[in-house]
Amino acid sequence: MQFLPFQKRKLFIVQLLNHPMKHKIILAVLVVVTLLLSYAVSPFMPYLNPHTGLWKHSLSVEHPQEQEITVEGLFDDVRIERDTHGIPHIYAQYDLDLFFALGYLHAQDRLFQMDLNRRLPSGRLSELVGEDAYESDAFYRTLGMHRAAEETYEKSNQWTRDIADSYCKGVNYYIHTAKTYPIEYTLLQCTPEEWTPIDSIVFGKMMGWELSGNFYDLEFQKLEEAFGPDVVEELFPSQRSLEVPIIPGLSEACRQILHWSNERITIPLELGSNNWAVAPEKSASERAMLCNDPHLATTLPPIWYQAHLVSPTYNVAGVTFPGAPCVVIGRNQYIAWGLTNTGADVIDFYVETFSDDETQYVYQEQWYDTEIVKETIYIKGESPKTIDVKITRHGPVLERDGRTFAVCWTGLEPTFEFEALLMINKATNYKQYQEGLKLFSVPAQNFVYADIHGNIAMRSNGKIPIRKKGTGRILVDGASGDYDWVGYIPFEELPHMLNPDQGYLASANQVPAPRDYPYYLGFLWADRYRAERINNLLKEKEKLTFEDMIRIQSDTYDIPASIITPILVQTVHPQNELEKQALTYLKNWDYYDERTSIAPTIFHTFVDTLKDNMFTDEYEQAGIPDGSFPTTETVENMLIACEESQFFDNVSTSQKETREDIIQKSFTEAIHELKESLGEDITQWEYGNKHKYSLEHMIGAVVSALNYPQFSYDGSSYTVDVAGGWISKHGPSWRQIIDFERAVCIYPGGQIDNPFSKHYTDFVKLWKESQYIEWLLEGYETESVLIFRRA
Amino acid sequence: MDIKKIIGFLIIVFLGALLSTLHWSLLVVAAVIGGYLIEDTKKAVSAFFAGIFAWGLLLSRYVFSPHFGAVNTFVNSVAGLPALPLMLLIGGILSLLGAFIGVTAKKAFKK
Numbered sequence: 001m002q003f004l005p006f007q008k009r010k011l012f013i014v015q016l017l018n019h020p021m022k023h024k025i026i027l028a029v030l031v032v033v034t035l036l037l038s039y040a041v042s043p044f045m046p047y048l049n050p051h052t053g054l055w056k057h058s059l060s061v062e063h064p065q066e067q068e069i070t071v072e073g074l075f076d077d078v079r080i081e082r083d084t085h086g087i088p089h090i091y092a093q094y095d096l097d098l099f100f101a102l103g104y105l106h107a108q109d110r111l112f113q114m115d116l117n118r119r120l121p122s123g124r125l126s127e128l129v130g131e132d133a134y135e136s137d138a139f140y141r142t143l144g145m146h147r148a149a150e151e152t153y154e155k156s157n158q159w160t161r162d163i164a165d166s167y168c169k170g171v172n173y174y175i176h177t178a179k180t181y182p183i184e185y186t187l188l189q190c191t192p193e194e195w196t197p198i199d200s201i202v203f204g205k206m207m208g209w210e211l212s213g214n215f216y217d218l219e220f221q222k223l224e225e226a227f228g229p230d231v232v233e234e235l236f237p238s239q240r241s242l243e244v245p246i247i248p249g250l251s252e253a254c255r256q257i258l259h260w261s262n263e264r265i266t267i268p269l270e271l272g273s274n275n276w277a278v279a280p281e282k283s284a285s286e287r288a289m290l291c292n293d294p295h296l297a298t299t300l301p302p303i304w305y306q307a308h309l310v311s312p313t314y315n316v317a318g319v320t321f322p323g324a325p326c327v328v329i330g331r332n333q334y335i336a337w338g339l340t341n342t343g344a345d346v347i348d349f350y351v352e353t354f355s356d357d358e359t360q361y362v363y364q365e366q367w368y369d370t371e372i373v374k375e376t377i378y379i380k381g382e383s384p385k386t387i388d389v390k391i392t393r394h395g396p397v398l399e400r401d402g403r404t405f406a407v408c409w410t411g412l413e414p415t416f417e418f419e420a421l422l423m424i425n426k427a428t429n430y431k432q433y434q435e436g437l438k439l440f441s442v443p444a445q446n447f448v449y450a451d452i453h454g455n456i457a458m459r460s461n462g463k464i465p466i467r468k469k470g471t472g473r474i475l476v477d478g479a480s481g482d483y484d485w486v487g488y489i490p491f492e493e494l495p496h497m498l499n500p501d502q503g504y505l506a507s508a509n510q511v512p513a514p515r516d517y518p519y520y521l522g523f524l525w526a527d528r529y530r531a532e533r534i535n536n537l538l539k540e541k542e543k544l545t546f547e548d549m550i551r552i553q554s555d556t557y558d559i560p561a562s563i564i565t566p567i568l569v570q571t572v573h574p575q576n577e578l579e580k581q582a583l584t585y586l587k588n589w590d591y592y593d594e595r596t597s598i599a600p601t602i603f604h605t606f607v608d609t610l611k612d613n614m615f616t617d618e619y620e621q622a623g624i625p626d627g628s629f630p631t632t633e634t635v636e637n638m639l640i641a642c643e644e645s646q647f648f649d650n651v652s653t654s655q656k657e658t659r660e661d662i663i664q665k666s667f668t669e670a671i672h673e674l675k676e677s678l679g680e681d682i683t684q685w686e687y688g689n690k691h692k693y694s695l696e697h698m699i700g701a702v703v704s705a706l707n708y709p710q711f712s713y714d715g716s717s718y719t720v721d722v723a724g725g726w727i728s729k730h731g732p733s734w735r736q737i738i739d740f741e742r743a744v745c746i747y748p749g750g751q752i753d754n755p756f757s758k759h760y761t762d763f764v765k766l767w768k769e770s771q772y773i774e775w776l777l778e779g780y781e782t783e784s785v786l787i788f789r790r791a
Numbered sequence: 792m793d794i795k796k797i798i799g800f801l802i803i804v805f806l807g808a809l810l811s812t813l814h815w816s817l818l819v820v821a822a823v824i825g826g827y828l829i830e831d832t833k834k835a836v837s838a839f840f841a842g843i844f845a846w847g848l849l850l851s852r853y854v855f856s857p858h859f860g861a862v863n864t865f866v867n868s869v870a871g872l873p874a875l876p877l878m879l880l881i882g883g884i885l886s887l888l889g890a891f892i893g894v895t896a897k898k899a900f901k902k
Contacts, residue, residue, distance in 0.1 A: 023899035030895060034888040038816050041881050047869065048878040050849040051812050054866045055875075058856035187869070705868040755865065756858045 046189050057183045061756045063108075063784045071173065072791040074100065079787050083780040085773055086751035086759035089308040096166040098311040099325045101788060103170025106305060107195070109752045110322035111174070112184040113301050115192050116698055117323055118199035121145045121206035123377060128190055130380040141375040142389045144396050144412060145209065149201035152414040160419040164197035167325035171195035182753055187703060190380075195323075203323045204418065205442075208411040210296075211341045212443035212462075216524060217349050218401055219628055221474040226622035234645070235630040236523075237637070244528060244535050245514050246446055246458060246507040247495040272509040272526050273340035274553070274720060274732075275448040276534055277456035282503030284543040288450035289739040291549050292329060292338025293732035295722050300697040300708060300761065302749030304328075304734050308777055309425075316425040317777055319734050319747070326421040329734060334428040335451040336738040340507045342444035344464045345471065345522035348485070349405040350394040350478030361392050362479040368393065394478050406478055408485065410463040415441035430455050430498070437461050438491050446507040452740050458505040459496035460512040464489045464521060473523050489519045504538045506531065508720075527633040529559040529718040537720075549737045550744070554770030555720040560632050561603050562591040567639055568606065571663045579671050581682045593719050595688030595712040602685065604716060604726075605674055610666040611635060614647045621651050632718065639663075688712025693728050695748055695764065697755075708761050711768055721770065735772065744772035799828030799893075800841050803886055807845035818845060818882060819889035826893020835890040842886020843879045850875075 019025065047054050063082060075094040078101045082088050088105050092098035106114060119125045123141035125133035140146075153161065172194050185191060223232045275292040283289050296303055304319035309327065318330015329338050353362040360367045371391040378384045390397040394406035416439045423436030433449060437459060440447075444462025449455070465485040470476055476483035495513040497505055509526035537552045538544065565586050574580040582602050589599035611629050619627045638645045639659065648659045657665075678685050693713035697706035710727070717724035723731050736745045748767045752759040766773065803818075803825035810817035822838050829835045853859055866874040 023895050027892060027895040027899050030888060030892045034819055034885065034892065037884065037888065038819070042816075044870070045815050045881075047866065048874055048881070049811075049815050050846040050878060050882070051815070053878070054869070055850060055853045055859070055862055058853040058859040058862045061856070061858045703869060705865050756861045 047186065052186075054183065054186055056180060057186065057754070057756065060180055061754055062758070063786065065784050067785070068787045068789055069177075070789045070791050071100075073169065074788055074790040077787060077789055080105065080785065081780075081782045082784045082786075083776070084783045085306075085762070086757075086783070087306045087308065087780075089777070089780070090310060092311045095311050095313050096162060097788070098309050098314060099163045099167040100170035100173070102307060102309060102320070102325060103167035103172075103195070104174045104788075105170075105307065106320070106322040107171040107174035108178075110301055110305055111178075111192055111753070112182040113698060113753055114171070114195070114199075114203075114323040117203045117206065117321075118195075121202045121209070122199070123375070126377055126379040126382075128188060128380060131382055134377065134379060134385070137377045138387055139398070141377060141387060142396050142398055143209075143407065143409075144373075144389065144391075145205040146198065146202050147373070148412045148414065149198045149205055152201050152416065153197050155414045156416060156419060160416070160422065161197065163325050163422065164200055164418065167200065168195050168197055183755065184699060187699070200324050201418070203321060205411050207321065208415075208417075208442040209409075210443075211445075212344070212346050213409055213411060214347065214524075215400060217347070217472065217474055218403065221403075222401075222624055223627055224474055226624045226627065227618075231646075234642075235634060237634065244510060244531050245495075246460060246505070246510060246512045246531075247497045247514075272530070272722065274506070274508045274530060274534060274722075275338040275340045275446065276504060276506035276538060276552075277448045277450045277458070278538065278544050278549075279456045279499060279503040280454040282538075282542070282544055283739070284545045285739055285741065287452075287739045287741060288454050288456050289544070289546065289549055289737070290331075290336040290338060290448060290450035290456070291553055291735075291737045292340070292448060293553055293735045294329065294339055294341075295731055296733040297729060298693075298695055298731050298733050298748045299729075300695050300700065300706065300749055301753040302733065302747050304747050304749075306745070306747070306751060314426050315777075317775070318736070324418065326418050327425050328421060329736065330425075331736075331738050331740075331743065332425065332427070333452070335424075335430075335433055335449065336736075336740070336743075337424060337433070337450075338448045338736065340446040340448075340509055342446050342460045342462060342464075342512055343509055343522055343524045343526070344444040344460070344462065344512075345473065345520070345524065346410040346442070346444060346462070346464060348394075348408045348465075348467075348472035348483065349475045350392070350408060350483065351403075351405050351475050352392050352394070352397065352478040358390060363393060364479075364481045370397075392478065394484075403475065405475055410465065410488075411442040413441075413463075415463065417441065429453070430457060446509075446512065448505060448507065450738070450740075455499055456505055457496065457498040458507060460494055460507075460521070461491075461496075462494075464494070464519070466519065471520055471523065493519070495521075502539070504544075506534045506538060508534055527560075527631050527718065529633070530720050530722065533557055533559055533720050546737065546739055546742060549739075550770070550772070552720060553732075553735055553737065554714075556593045556714045556716075557720075558591050558593050558600065558603070558716060558718050560607075560636050560718050561589070561593070561600070563636055564607070564639060565589060565591070565599075565603060568603075568663060568667065571660050572667045573664065575668060578675060578680065578682060579668065582667075582671050582674075585682070593687060593691075593714055593716045595686065595691065595714050597687050598682060598685045600687040600716070601674065601678075601690050602670065604687075604691070605670040606667055607632060607635070609670040609673065610662065613650070613662050613666050613669070614638075617651045618647060686712075687714075690726055691716075691723070691728070692726070693723060693731065693768065695761070696729065706755050708764060713768060732767075735767075736775070737772070738775075743775035745775045746772045795828045795830070796834055796837075799825040799830075799890075800837055802828065803838050803841035803890065804844045804848065807842065807886060808848040811845065811849055816885070818842060819885050819892075821845070822886040822889025823893040823896070825886075826890030827897050828893070829890060830894060830897055832891070832894050835894045836887065838890030839883040839887040841890075842882040842884070845886065846879060846882035850878075 079091045090101045123137035126137045273294040278289040280286045305322045308317040316327045316332040318327040373389040376386045392406045395408045420436045420439035427433040441463040447459045449457040466487045469482045508530035510531040511525045585599045593600040692710040695708035700707040715721040715723040734747045746767045750759040750762045807818045807821035
């Protein structure tokens with residue numbers, strides 16, 4: 001490019017200034033520059049707009065101290081008092097008004113969360129975020145939770161439908177009258193659309209899928225193809241020698257649980273929970289006590305929304321899912337209940353035999369038409385795409401990991417969890433509570449129960465299929481019909497116990513029933529450690545106090561550490577001063593995973609390294625480098641009882657390594673890794689420096705400013721106060737302790753989704769120190785009052 | 792002091808703020824009208840400040856909220872730079888360009 005010489009440029013400017021059209025030329029240039037500038041800044045202006053940009057969220061952060069809204073369609077006035085934690089106490093004269101108010105409050109405090117939670121399982125996320133969500137949408141559209149939700153609504157009874165409809169009216173009343181929507185809508189440049197009862201149900205289905213739907217069958221197929229069933233049996237034994245079932249003493253055989261053989265399979269479970277109940281005779285207060293801490297993804301805003309609902313029919317308090325018109329876990333004046341995941345096998349994959357054009361499939365030697373459902377996925381900024389969903393008698397046909405199969409999952413049928421929970425919410429005794437449980441199908445849950453009459457109970461509850469043949473833990477043939485489901489375990493025969501002699505009942509995702517239980521329940525049970533620890537702590541004291549319950553819920557004693565560390569200390573010969581120091585810390589460890597201790601850092605790094613060294617070589621050789629490693633309980637068993645296990649040998653070397661070799665190697669590597677990451681000064685290796693807890697916003701991966709800063713945390717995958725992995729994102733999503741005179745609770749986060757509200761994360765400080773708020777249903781301090789006046 | 796120039800300035804501030812509630816780019820329209828009244832290219836430089844005042848006026852309803860500081864910090868972190876001065880600068884430049892258009896238009900179409 002050549003520039004004009006200075007003299008020529010000067011001449012050009014002079015000529016322009018003297019040109020008769022100069023103003024028009026300059027005008028044209030100015031218009032073009034202005035248009036270009038406007039175009040350049042336009043992508044940022046939705047956020048930087050002084051009127052409608054992000055700054056508008058400075059207003060309406062906290063709820064007004066007193067507010068009255070006149071609402072058409074209410075039967076009577078409704079009073080909502082929010083306490084100083086932002087927890088609403090809703091007082092209504094009519095049930096439908098009560099749920100209208102709950103819908104309004106859910107929308108007011110959690111609208112974006114609700115929106116996202118309905119879009120994901122409905123396969124409508126692409127409408128918000130574009131092409132990136134297409135794969136996810138296509139998966140959920142194929143699975144068809146929204147189709148099952150529609151069927152559920154149609155088959156629900158009128159009472160449930162009325163409540164769901166009233167709840168929707170509340171949500172939509174807020175959507176139509178809100179001055180500002182949550183900040184996420186400004187960030188994503190979209191607005192919410194109306195809420196429907198199907199949205200509430202589909203979210204319930206999603207929770208069911210998260211807790212009971214999985215692709216472990218595929219994982220096992222892969223493992224069995226690679227190693228054969230015997231090796232998989234060694235790697236993933238489910239009923240292990242020291243297991244303590246949830247329901248004790250179903251029969252004489254249960255007393256011999258120490259002699260169980262390895263019959264079933266498990267692989268690691270990310271999600272888990274604890275719950276237990278103590279009978280009055282074992283309680284210092286002589287009242288029944290109930291504790292629960294469901295372990296779920298701990299996001300911001302939290303999965304739970306706390307509320308207290310009062311009407312002539314209801315006086316129930318606890319946690320709700322924003323989007324659902326019922327209390328999921330909580331208490332009323334008479335009963336309290338809590339949940340842990342059963343982990344029952346309620347999903348099977350059928351390999352179908354299709355015709356060439358896939359319009360027909362074989363079933364018991366006859367051809368049947370494949371049902372085709374067209375699903376159109378709307379994508380932000382793109383043209384809509386339509387997919388053909390194929391459905392056989394076993395379910396929708398999915399493709400995954402290069403395999404095609406029909407999915408049969410209990411959640412794809414109409415199920416009535418809201419109705420069940422609404423019945424439980426108003427139950428006044430065990431009988432009424434059981435009536436509610438009968439309707440609860442998906443996901444199968446261990447329901448713990450206590451009441452003011454001193455009863456305690458536990459029931460592994462839900463729809464659990466009975467198979468004609470096999471266990472469905474790997475892919476099965478769909479054409480023969482041999483592996484079909486022929487019914488569900490009858491309600492009366494599901495594992496359950498009322499008022500046991502031992503005076504307590506506890507579940508922590510372990511195997512629900514003893515070996516002689518007549519039905520197949522599943523193969524995915526958590527390691528025994530949490531269950532064993534809770535049972536030990538409940539057993540060891542004659543009388544348990546409320547404070548004992550608090551201590552148990554925050555207990556960080558690490559059982560596998562107490563078993564593996566002595567083996568490690570005996571086996572390892574330190575190679576240098578640092579290793580010597582590390583061994584000293586391990587020798588002096590009390591086996592509590594405390595954030596200020598150094599030994600847990602060394603132990604957990606060692607276990608990670610040990611698993612890598614034991615299994616990576618075999619998995620790589622078998623062609624499944626990303627296969628699931630066995631749980632720590634399996635490793636513990638191998639270290640103790642299987643000194644000759646093939647997994648101690650490194651198959652990539654010519655010599656045969658022993659258990660001692662692999663322990664020594666793993667220890668040296670673990671210490672080296674810690675030296676690299678935390679430095680040579682071992683006093684800096686405090687567990688909390690490496691073991692963190694992360695509370696991430698639902699869109700925190702994109703807008704990190706919405707996240708809570710990571711913090712040090714106690715516990716591990718094996719402790720009652722659970723916090724798995726080095727950066728934990730799953731954990732006690734809600735803690736409750738109830739003894740019918742006193743109740744405390746806490747969850748990680750806060751009631752309100754507005755990141756500028758004091759109630760966005762106000763519970764976190766207490767939660768991370770295992771502290772609680774007093775759970776008051778009366779006598780609470782009121783922060784704000786909202787009154788709905790009947791028009 | 793020429794009253795037309797003051798009116799031109801005030802039009803940019805108040806009409807600019809009003810039109811910006813409809814769409815941010817309409818600030819330019821107010822600035823064109825303001826610039827047309829100001830007439831003088833040098834005096835039209837004041838439109839830069841008028842644009843800042845116009846958008847500042849819109850922002851003032853949020854500035855006095857006790858949460859403004861927190862929100863502004865959040866906006867800065869999302870934007871990755873001081874968003875408030877940037878927004879005002881954009882308003883000032885758009886207004887300045889609009890005013891220049893107004894002044895130039897007046898000159899170009901003067902009979």
